[in-house]
Amino acid sequence: MRTRKKVAALVVASVLSLTLAGCVQPSPHVIPTSEPSTKPVFASDAEALAAAKSAFTAYLSVSDEVAHDGGAQVSRLAPLDSASQFKRDTKSFAEMQAEGHRTVGDSEFSDVALESSEVSNGKAQVVAYICMQIGGTQLLDGAGANVGANRPLAVPLEVSFVSRAIGDKTLLVDRSDAWNGTDFCS
Numbered sequence: 435m436r437t438r439k440k441v442a443a444l445v446v447a448s449v450l451s452l453t454l455a456g457c458v459q460p461s462p463h464v465i466p467t468s469e470p471s472t473k474p475v476f477a478s479d480a481e482a483l484a485a486a487k488s489a490f491t492a493y494l495s496v497s498d499e500v501a502h503d504g505g506a507q508v509s510r511l512a513p514l515d516s517a518s519q520f521k522r523d524t525k526s527f528a529e530m531q532a533e534g535h536r537t538v539g540d541s542e543f544s545d546v547a548l549e550s551s552e553v554s555n556g557k558a559q560v561v562a563y564i565c566m567q568i569g570g571t572q573l574l575d576g577a578g579a580n581v582g583a584n585r586p587l588a589v590p591l592e593v594s595f596v597s598r599a600i601g602d603k604t605l606l607v608d609r610s611d612a613w614n615g616t617d618f619c620s
Contacts, residue, residue, distance in 0.1 A: 473553070476551060476558060485595070486560045487562075489605035490543060492514055493607045496510050496511055497541070498541055501527075501536065502536060502538065503536065505529075505535075505536075508523055508527040508528075515606055515608075516606045516609075519609060519610070537572065537574065538571065539570045541568050542566075544567060544619075545564070545618055547618070556601055557600055558597040558603070561592065562592075563592055563613060564590075564593050565590055566589045566591050568588065573585065588619035588620075590615075590617050591613055593607065594607075594610075595608055
């Protein structure tokens, strides 16, 4: 009989503990409600445009050096490019090397206008229209002959920049495309 009482007591205790466990509410899963900061990186559009000009000046200088060297050591552009732009530059300069081309002279730019400046995931994203002046450069083949004589003197570009890091005012070239709209270089 004692064994029956022990078994019955054990069954009652088990059922009671399971019943009570079902009544206990689990601790709530807390979901953070704060959103990432969209605080502007630049105090004004003028500051964003100045940062874009500075970034493009540095990029253009190093890009010219790489082109003067026939596309060699494109890694010099890595600190000035986003990862995606660096891939495009690497491909472009590899083609230049394969063709045996190089440039002489220096590129310039003018007529810079801000298209937009915003913050996404804490990083500044700036887009500018830039008139790229290439009339002072020549594209030469391996024998030194000018093979770019029919190039335009100026090319309108839409250039996108992105902050190096969250909240950083240092911009990297993220994309550079020929502008297909009205030619603002003329």
